[in-house]
Amino acid sequence: MDLTNLQTVLETVSGFIWGPFFLIPLLLGTGLYLTIRLGGLQFVRLGSALRLGLFTRNDPGADGDISQFQALTTALAATVGTGNIVGVATAIGIGGPGALFWMWITGLLGMASKYSEAFLGVRFRKTDDAGEKSGGPQYYLERGIRGPFGKILALSFAVFAVIACFGIGNMTQGNSIAQNLQASFDVPTWVTGIVLTAFALVVLVGGIKSIGRVTAGLVPIMIISYVLGALYILIANVGAIPAAFAQIFSEAFTGTSAVGGFAGSAIIIAVQFGVARGIFSNESGMGSAAIAAAAAKTSHPVRQGLVSMTQTFIDTIIVVTCTGLVIISTGTWKEIDPETGEQLSPALMTGAAFSHGLPGDWGHIIVTLGLVMFAGSTILGWSYYGERNVERLIGRRAVMPFRIIFSLVVFIGCTVQLGVVWAFSDAMNGLMALPNLIGLLLLSGLVARETKKYLDNDPKLRADRAQIDAFMAGTPGWEEWKTQAIPVVGRRRR
Numbered sequence: 001m002d003l004t005n006l007q008t009v010l011e012t013v014s015g016f017i018w019g020p021f022f023l024i025p026l027l028l029g030t031g032l033y034l035t036i037r038l039g040g041l042q043f044v045r046l047g048s049a050l051r052l053g054l055f056t057r058n059d060p061g062a063d064g065d066i067s068q069f070q071a072l073t074t075a076l077a078a079t080v081g082t083g084n085i086v087g088v089a090t091a092i093g094i095g096g097p098g099a100l101f102w103m104w105i106t107g108l109l110g111m112a113s114k115y116s117e118a119f120l121g122v123r124f125r126k127t128d129d130a131g132e133k134s135g136g137p138q139y140y141l142e143r144g145i146r147g148p149f150g151k152i153l154a155l156s157f158a159v160f161a162v163i164a165c166f167g168i169g170n171m172t173q174g175n176s177i178a179q180n181l182q183a184s185f186d187v188p189t190w191v192t193g194i195v196l197t198a199f200a201l202v203v204l205v206g207g208i209k210s211i212g213r214v215t216a217g218l219v220p221i222m223i224i225s226y227v228l229g230a231l232y233i234l235i236a237n238v239g240a241i242p243a244a245f246a247q248i249f250s251e252a253f254t255g256t257s258a259v260g261g262f263a264g265s266a267i268i269i270a271v272q273f274g275v276a277r278g279i280f281s282n283e284s285g286m287g288s289a290a291i292a293a294a295a296a297k298t299s300h301p302v303r304q305g306l307v308s309m310t311q312t313f314i315d316t317i318i319v320v321t322c323t324g325l326v327i328i329s330t331g332t333w334k335e336i337d338p339e340t341g342e343q344l345s346p347a348l349m350t351g352a353a354f355s356h357g358l359p360g361d362w363g364h365i366i367v368t369l370g371l372v373m374f375a376g377s378t379i380l381g382w383s384y385y386g387e388r389n390v391e392r393l394i395g396r397r398a399v400m401p402f403r404i405i406f407s408l409v410v411f412i413g414c415t416v417q418l419g420v421v422w423a424f425s426d427a428m429n430g431l432m433a434l435p436n437l438i439g440l441l442l443l444s445g446l447v448a449r450e451t452k453k454y455l456d457n458d459p460k461l462r463a464d465r466a467q468i469d470a471f472m473a474g475t476p477g478w479e480e481w482k483t484q485a486i487p488v489v490g491r492r493r494r
Contacts, residue, residue, distance in 0.1 A: 006420055007419050007420045007423050010420060010423035010424050010426075010427060011423045011426075013427050014423055014426040014427040014430065017426075017427055017430035017431065018272075018276045018426065018430050019272065020268055020271065020272050023430050023433060023434070024271070024272060024275045024276065026433075026434075026437050027106070027110075027113075027275065027279055027284075027285045027433065027437065028105070028106070028109060028275060030113055030285060030437045030440055030441060031106075031109030031110050031111075031112055031113045031284065031285065032109055033441065033444065034112035034113055034115075034116050034440065034444060034447075035109055035112040037444050037447075037448045038112055038115070038116070038447070038448055038451060041111075041112060041115060041306075041309075041451070042108065042111035042112050042115065042309055042313075045306055045455070045461075046309075046310070046313065048306070048459075048460055048461045049306035049307060049309055049310050049461070050310050050313075051461075052068065052303065052306065052307055052461050053068055053069060053072050053306075053307035053310050054069070054072075054310070056068075057069035058297070059296075059297050059298050059299050059303060059465075060464075060465070061299070061464075061465045062297040062298050062299045062465065063133075063297065064133055064295060064296045064297030064298060065132050065133050065208050065209060065212075065295040065296075065297070066208060066209060066212035066295050066296060066297065067212070067216075067296070067297055068296050068297065068298055068303070068304060068307045069216060069307075070212030070213070070215065070216045070296075071212070071292050071293055071295055071296035071304065071307070071308070072307050072308065072310065072311055073212070073215040073216045073218075073219040073220070074208070074211055074212055074215045074292040074295075074380075074381055074384065075288075075289040075292040075293065075308060075311045075381065076215070076219050076223070076311050076314060076315065076377075076381075077211075077215040077218070077219050077377035077378060077380050077381040078169065078283070078288060078289070078292070078377075078378050078380075078381025078382050078384075078385065079281065079282055079283045079288075079289070079311060079315050079378075079381070080219070080222070080223060080281075080314075080315055080319060080374050080377065080378070081173060081281075081374045081375050081377070081378035082172070082173065082176045082371065082374065082375050082378070083277060083281035083282075084281055084315065084319045084320055084323060084374060085323060085350045085367065085370060085371050085374065086176070086346045086350070086371075087277040087281050087346075088100070088103070088277065088281070088320055088323040088324050088327065088350070089323070089327060089333075089346035089349035089350045090273065090277055090346040091103060091273040091274050091276075091277035091278075092324060092327055092328065092333045092349075093333060093343060093344070093346055093349060094269060094273050095269050095270035095271075095272070095273035095274055096247075096251045096269075096270055096333075097244070097247040097248045097251050097324075097328045097333065098247075098248060098249075098250070098251030098252035098253070098254070098270040098274070099252075099270045099271075099273050099274035099277070100248050100274065100320075100321070100324040100325075100328070101248050101249060101251075101252035101270075101274065102252060102270060102271050102273075102274025102275050102278065103274045103275075103277060103278035103281070103316060103320055103324070104278075104316065104317065104321070105274075105275075105278075106274065106275045106278030106279060106282070106284070106316070107278060107282055107284070107312050107313070107315070107316030107317055107320070108316075108317070109284075110278070110279070110282055110284025110285060110312050110316070111284065111309045111312045111313060112309075113284045113285040113437075113440060114282075114284045114285075114289055114308055114309050114311060114312045115305045115306060115308065115309040116305070116440050116443075116444065116447045117137065117285070117287050117289065117290040117293075117436065117440060118289055118290050118293035118301075118304055118305040118307075118308030118309065119301045119302060119304070119305030119447055119450075119451065120137075120140040120144060120290060120301075120439075120440075120443060120447065121135040121136050121137075121139075121140060121289075121290030121291060121293045121294040121304075122135060122293055122294055122296065122298060122301040122304045122305065123140065123144075123301040123450070123477075123481055124139050124140035124143040124144055125139065125294040126139060128391060128396055129395075129396045130396055130399075132207070132208065132295070133294055133295045133296075134294060134295075134388055134391060134392075135290065135291065135293070135294025135295075135388075136157075136287060136288075136290045136291035136294055136385075136388055136389070137153075137154065137157040137161075137287035137290060137291075137435065137436045137439060138154050138155075138157050138158040138161070138291075138388070138389050138392040139154065139294075139392065140154075140290070140439065140443070141153040141154035141157060141435060141436070141439040142154035142155075144439065144442075144443045144446065145439060145442055145443065150439075152435075153435040153438060153439055154392075154435070155393070156431075156434075156435045157287060157389075157432060157435045157436055158389040158392045158393050159389075159393070160428050160431045160432040160435075161287075161288070161385060161386065161389040161432050162386055162389045162390055162393065163428045164425060164428035164429050164431075164432055165382045165383070165385055165386030165389075165406070166386070166406070166409055167421050167422075167424055167425030167428060167429075168382070168425040168426070168428070168429050169378060169379065169381070169382020169383070169385065169386065170379055170382060170383075170406060170409050170410060170413055171409060171410070171412060171413030171421050171425075172413065172421060172422055172425055173375040173376070173378045173379050173382075173413070174192075174193065174196055174375070174379065174410045174411075174412075174413030174414040175413045175414060175416075175421075176371060176375045177192060177196060177371065177372050177375045177376060177414065178192040178193060178196075178413075178414035178415065180368050180371050180372065181368070181372065184364065184365075184368040185368075189414050189415050190414070190415055192414050193410065193411040193412075193413075193414030193415050194411065196376065196379075196410050196411070196414060197407055197408060197410045197411045197414075199376070200379055200380070200383070200406070200407040200410050201403075201404070201407040203380055204380070204383050204403045204406065204407055205400070205403055205404070207403075208295050208384055211380050211381070211383070211384055212295075214380060215377060215380060215381070218373065218377055219377060221373075222370065222373035222374060222377065223314065223318075223319060225366070225369075225370070226319065226322070226366065226370045226374075227318060227319065227322050229354065229358065229362075229363070229366040229370075230322035230323065230325070230326050230354075231322070232357065232358065233326050233329075233330070233353075233354065233356075233357025233358060233363075234322075234325055234326065234329060234357075236357055237329045237330060237357060240329040240330075240331075241325065241329055243329075244325055244328040244329040247328060248324075248328065251270065252270060252274075278316060278320070279433070281315055281316060281320055282311070282312045282315040282316045282320075284312050285433050285436065285437055285440070286429065286432050286433045286436060287432065287433070287435075287436030287439075288382075288385050288432070289308055289311060290308075291384065291385045291388045291389075292308075292381065292384065292385075293305070293307075293308045294388075299463075299464075299465045299468050300454055300468055300472070301450070301481065302450070302451055302454040302455065303461060305451075306461065323350060326350070326353045326354060326357065327349060327350060327353045330352075330353045330356045330357055332344060332349055332350075332352045332353040332356060333349065333353075335349075335352060350367055351363065351364050351367040351368070354366055354367045379410060383403065383406050383407075386402065386406060387399050387402050387403060387406075390402045446477075450475075450477065453472070453475055454468075454472070457471040457472075458471075
């Protein structure tokens with residue numbers, strides 16, 4: 001089988017996995033179920049969660065490797081990537097403006113999934129041989145679900161995550177950076193590959209503490225710069241915003257008729273691409289962010305779960321919305337490429353939208369540099385996800401070799417064509433989510449009970465460690481969590 005046929009097969013498999021009859025209803029259904037089970041937690045606790053994550057930032061005296069803010073920025077680094085620029089353009093270009101509505105729905109429901117997986121990541125984390133916290137679906141699926149089924153789910157997630165990290169979190173990101181720098185500034189791809197590989201090596205060899213320091217400085221700068229550029233364009237085009245919102249809401253339920261160079265999109269296409277690209281952007285339900293959350297210094301799993309939940313809000317409700325509104329309000333989503341006679345490609349669409357709204361070449365520069373920072377930070381975040389799963393499968397001794405190999409693979413991604421890798425990565429990304437979503441549904445009772453217990457006593461998230469110890473004393477699982485002990489297999493949790 002040649003590469004062209006292999007890519008076609010992989011794209012077919014990926015299309016089924018991310019299609020309207022498999023992963024999409026499971027993702028949306030799980031998010032809706034957890035939203036109901038947790039009493040709309042993402043809406044009623046969002047303000048307190050944002051304060052804790054963005055302003056308080058630390059949990060004094062808590063056990064962990066990095067601050068709550070650094071855990072948040074590490075997860076944001078992994079999720080705020082090409083999906084926020086190219087992914088949004090893809091969804092709108094194929095599904096029409098209505099796809100943005102479904103990206104919002106995915107984000108809002110996904111906040112409950114993101115909370116639950118981050119809660120479980122901290123709740124069932126362990127301390128590894130190097131004294132670092134390690135957690136995520138590769139642990140909580142086995143520790144939280146009794147018997148061999150939990151172990152199968154955990155190992156499946158770990159295998160899919162390791163494979164996916166080299167694709168969606170490494171080569172495809174490096175390729176996006178190299179191709180954009182070459183197109184924008186004539187930087188040879190091999191030069192980008194060398195610089196990016198060296199950067200990855202320097203940061204990744206230092207482990208999660210090094211990654212946390214870099215992302216804590218880089219992520220706020222890149223998000224704020226990008227959002228400010230988008231807001232400038234939206235203010236300049238303020239008269240077009242009401243019509244943009246009207247299109248978003250009306251076409252979410254009607255689809256888009258044939259426009260420009262693409263075939264008509266029915267509502268199912270708007271839903272499919274809105275949800276698929278939304279998940280690609282914010283990763284809610286995939287379980288990846290739970291790995292970063294598990295390293296946080298936190299006094300209780302609920303606190304870090306709420307902080308991690310804000311990641312989806314920032315990614316989808318803020319950054320994705322800015323990109324989508326700029327594309328729709330400037331009309332570039334239906335522009336024709338004069339060279340091909342077809343609709344602008346997703347890679348060009350966002351750049352064209354920003355170029356229409358900003359003077360000179362500033363729009364083009366902001367999008368290119370934004371893509372470089374977004375994709376570069378994604379490499380850092382996903383390297384940590386990969387190493388924690390390598391540790392789960394092989395052991396701590398494999399972590400440093402993994403970091404080195406992961407960094408070197410970045411160069412390959414920058415310098416070769418990746419059609420097959422993109423298709424394979426999409427499929428692995430979807431398969432990662434499957435065992436995690438099953439686990440979230442099975443463990444939802446535990447999440448709901450322990451969340452209620454905590455928030456009944458600390459609704460404003462202001463309790464200190466001594467107060468938390470006092471009101472949690474005697475609660476099933478509390479002493480187990482504090483000592484990071486492995487639960488007794490077969491024990492019923494009440």
